Amino acid sequence: MDVVPQNIADKPFPGEVHPTAGGGILVTKLDEVINWARSNSLWPLVFGTSCCAIEMMSTAAAKYDWSRFGFEVARATPRQADVIIIAGTIVNKMAPVLKRLYDQMADPKYVIAMGACATSGGPFFYNTYSVVKGADHVIPVDVYVAGCPPRPEALLHALIALQKKIRGGVS
Amino acid sequence: MNKEELKLRLEEQLPPASFEDGAEWTTAIVDPAGWEGFARHLRSDAGLEFDYLFCVTAVDWRTYMTMVYHLTSTIHRHIMVVKVKLDRDRPEIPTVSHIWRTAEFHEREAFDLFGVVFSEHPDLRRLFMTDEWKGWPLRKDYEDPVNMIKL
């Protein structure tokens, strides 16, 4: 289940702090510090196509707040967003729009496929002529979340898994 | 007016081609050529006044097609169904979007999914599928090798 080595991802701050007079000295690798900073401040793009969007909004609301983990600012424009949470079914007409949004995002960018529809087509897999059977036919996905719709806690688990993945330097 | 009274009134005023028995509401079957005049009559006659078209359906019966219109009146509160039988190879029917404006979108949907052509529609083009889509998806003989629809 865990794709990153435990020692890097679970420490609250990467590196060793040596207390000296007047503060301290931090010995670490630059990559680890940058990854740590990136993972704690991912800004999601407002992108919800169908029912999973409501659970995404519930995760953003007060009870299952995602801004505790750094996802405070949900940007409407892809130029300022870091992570795109594909909440909902992707159909043939929407796929070029999704690709264009992904291309417009600046690196480093991450993708979470939320819900059964974005993972594999979901309940609309059989006998439909217009559904893309999984968002990973269009853009590369980092984390998949199962559920129809997934509970807000499941989405939070996915967000934390993404953070661990970034901190571990795998993504 | 209830089912029987509606049937009698229509028979004496503007007879449609036939009536269907055994349905929940008065069901009239009309030819495509006479549909526009019949619709106008249903809308404007003082005792009928069907001003609310609430459902437009296209059905593919493999050898022919039907358009089904569900109508009701907000004044008299009676309900009626009109069916128009269309030829499957060239399904054409006059539009009623100048009588009930809700038909503009509904007829575009029927065109998009079944290929029914509505003459004199103000803006007949595809609604749900992309403009370049080939084929009429909801027809019974729609083949789609990519998505493997097996019904």
Add this chain to the structure above:
Amino acid sequence: MIQEVGTTEQGELVINLGPQHPSTHGVLHLVITLSGETIKKVEPHLGYIHRSIEKMCESLSYRQFIYVTSRMDYLSSHINNHGCALCVEKGMQIEVPARAKVIRVLMDELTRLASHQLWWGAMAMDVGALTPFFHAFREREAINDIMEETCGARLTMNYMVPGGVMADLHPDFPKKVKEFIRFFRTKIDEYDELVTGNVIFKSRMEGIGYLSAESAVSFGCTGPTARGSGVSCDIRKLYPYEVYGQLQFEEVTATGGDCFARYMVRMQEMRQSLSIIEQLIDNIPEGEFQAKTKAVLKLPKGEFYSRVETARGEFGVYIISEGGTTPYRIKFRSPGFSNLSALDHMARGYKIGDLVAIMGTLDLVIPDIDR
């Protein structure tokens, strides 16, 4: 006809709103023709969430297709399922036990409340006020918790079956619902204090997006959109189903026809829903929660139409059956489809900010329109 984005010969600007936009409530693509900042024409482009549900249902059995409709208008998922179950019961002449009828109506009204709460939060957010969004979701979570104990899910509760409901109510259900009613009555007054009387909110909503009664009927609008223009079209009153005929509640209409009238209709509907729940919660009859039906359902040859009142308007299910285990053709008459066709008519002559307010009061859920 088909406007390309850019500038027309008359110097008007053609822009896109959506499909990815915070205020389009889903994926609605509007191509707007503007002269300065005044709207000349709005053209909706649909199909960005067209999941071919009607075709798919032709291969699903009569027990299976009900749950796909949860995903259509997901904010009134119980009510959609209810409409489908009613249609199948009509076809097979199944008699639903009294306990199941009352449970269904209770779930419907709770869903209507949850849907209007979310509408209120999203509407205020569109107009610019961010705080009500969090208030609305806090109350919605209370309803979601009640639903989850009984139905097992928070959003797409697959609970209605032809013949009744899938499982009996949780024993804590009446207690929790009564607590919720007490809690929510104070909150509705808080909503009025927070948003309804606000000067800025009123100036953004009054006089905007006028829809006359004849236009509403001609465009086929139903639900609070039409009731805000004075058209009386509540299916619960006109063609009562389940136990609505025996309940005391009012159909809320307003005569303004503008955004504020539609807003007030929905706020009053929330209060009416609370009173319906209060009338029923102490009088749930004992008995079966599901009628005995065969395992494999087969509708007789013919056609059947049933209608229910969702939070957005009239939802109709039209099944044409050839006698088999799967329907020959299903048509879902969705309320948002007709409500959206009136958007062009309502928005001409106003500004873009007003367009957002109008779309908010129409309460569109795009998967319901695109099916």
